[in-house]
Amino acid sequence: ETGVTQTPRHLVMGMTNKKSLKCEQHLGHNAMYWYKQSAKKPLELMFVYNFKEQTENNSVPSRFSPECPNSSHLFLHLHTLQPEDSALYLCASSQPLVGGKVTYNSPLHFGNGTRLTVT
Amino acid sequence: QQPVQSPQAVILREGEDAVINCSSSKALYSVHWYRQKHGEAPVFLMILLKGGEQKGHEKISASFNEKKQQSSLYLTASQLSYSGTYFCGTELSAGNNRKLIWGLGTSLAVNP
Numbered sequence: 001e002t003g004v005t006q007t008p009r010h011l012v013m014g015m016t017n018k019k020s021l022k023c024e025q026h027l028g029h030n031a032m033y034w035y036k037q038s039a040k041k042p043l044e045l046m047f048v049y050n051f052k053e054q055t056e057n058n059s060v061p062s063r064f065s066p067e068c069p070n071s072s073h074l075f076l077h078l079h080t081l082q083p084e085d086s087a088l089y090l091c092a093s094s095q096p097l098v099g100g101k102v103t104y105n106s107p108l109h110f111g112n113g114t115r116l117t118v119t
Numbered sequence: 120q121q122p123v124q125s126p127q128a129v130i131l132r133e134g135e136d137a138v139i140n141c142s143s144s145k146a147l148y149s150v151h152w153y154r155q156k157h158g159e160a161p162v163f164l165m166i167l168l169k170g171g172e173q174k175g176h177e178k179i180s181a182s183f184n185e186k187k188q189q190s191s192l193y194l195t196a197s198q199l200s201y202s203g204t205y206f207c208g209t210e211l212s213a214g215n216n217r218k219l220i221w222g223l224g225t226s227l228a229v230n231p
Contacts, residue, residue, distance in 0.1 A: 004160070042121055042221040043161075043206065056218070090160070108153075110160035 003027040006091050006111035014119055015081060021114045023074040023091030030095060032074040033108065034066060037088040049074060081118045088113045120145055122209045124222035131197045131229045139192040139225045141207030150183055150190035151208040151219060154201075161206060164192075197229045 004025045013019050025032065034046040048056035049068040063085075065077040074091055092108040122143045129137050141150060149168045155161040167183035167190055178195045194201055204226050208219035 040223070042223055043208070043219075045218055058218075107151075107163040107166065108161075109163070112158070112160045 004091055004093055004109050004111035006089075006114050008114055009112065010115045010117075012117045012119060013078070013081065015083075017081075018077070018079040020078065021076040021089055021091075021116075023076075023111055025072055025074075025091075025093040025109070025111075027093055027109055028095070029093035029109070030071050031093060031106075032068060032071070033092040033094075034074065034076055035090040035092060035110075037090055037113070043090075047076075078116075081116075083118050086116055086118045088115050120211070120220055122207055122220060122222040124205075124207055124225050126225060127223070128226040129228070131201075131227065133199060133229055133231055134196055135229075137194045137197060137227065139194075139205050139207075139227070141190045141192070141209065141222055143188045143209050143211075145188065145209075145211050147183075147185070147188050147190075147209050147211060149210040150181075151210070152181055152190070152192055153206045153208065154203045155206065155224075156203040164205075194227070197227075199229050199231065202227055202229045 007022045011019060030051050032049045036044040036046055045058050046060045047066045052068050052071060063080050067075040090113045091111045094106040094108050122141050125140045131137055147169060149166055151166050152164040153161040154164055165181055167181055169185050181190055181192045183190045190207060204224040206224045207222045210219055
C-alpha cells in the first residue's frame with residue numbers, strides 16, 4: 001500500500017487532446033517529483049517541487065506543464081503530446097533532510113504511476 | 120554518467136543467493152537501491168553513503184566500495200517475494216547538481 005496515489009492509472013489520448021495527471025501524497029512530505037519511465041531507458045527526472053516551489057526542470061518540453069498547488073498535490077498537465085511521450089509517469093515524494101532544502105539522500109516514495117499512451 | 124548494472128537479468132530458485140552490481144565511471148557520493156514489481160511503484164530498499172559502508176535489511180544487504188565506485192546488492196536465501204526489477208540510483212560527488220542518475224535495472228525472477 002502506497003502513501004502516494006496517482007490517478008488515472010491508465011490514460012489513452014490523442015495528440016491534440018489536453019489531459020492532466022494527478023498525484024496526492026499523504027506522508028507529510030515537502031518535496032514532490034515527476035519521473036518518466038520508458039522501456040529500456042533509465043528513470044528520467046522531469047520536475048521537482050520543494051515546498052510548492054519548482055526547483056528542477058530537467059529540460060522537459062513545454063507540452064508538459066506541472067502544477068503544485070500545495071505540498072500534498074502535484075499535477076502534470078499534458079497537451080499536444082507526441083507518440084514518443086507514451087510511458088509510465090511516476091510521481092514521488094520525499095522529506096528534505098537538510099535545512100529544508102531538497103536533498104537527494106532521502107528516500108523517494110513512489111506512486112503506482114499513470115500508464116500513458118499517445119495515439 | 121549512467122551507472123551500469125549487472126547482470127541485466129537473473130533467474131533463481133527459491134533459497135539461492137544473488138549479487139547485483141551497480142558501477143559508475145564517476146566518483147559517487149551515494150548509491151540508492153529500489154525494487155519495482157511489475158505494475159507497482161518502485162520501493163525504497165536502502166541508501167549507502169560514501170565511506171564504504173554496508174547496510175542490511177533482513178536478507179538483503181548492500182555494500183559501497185568507494186575505490187571501485189561500485190555498490191553491490193546481496194540477496195541471500197531468496198524468497199519468491201524478491202522477484203522484481205532492482206534499480207540503483209547514483210548521486211555524484213562532483214558539482215552542485217546532486218540529482219539521482221539511474222541504472223537500467225536488473226530483472227530478478229525467483230522460482231519455486
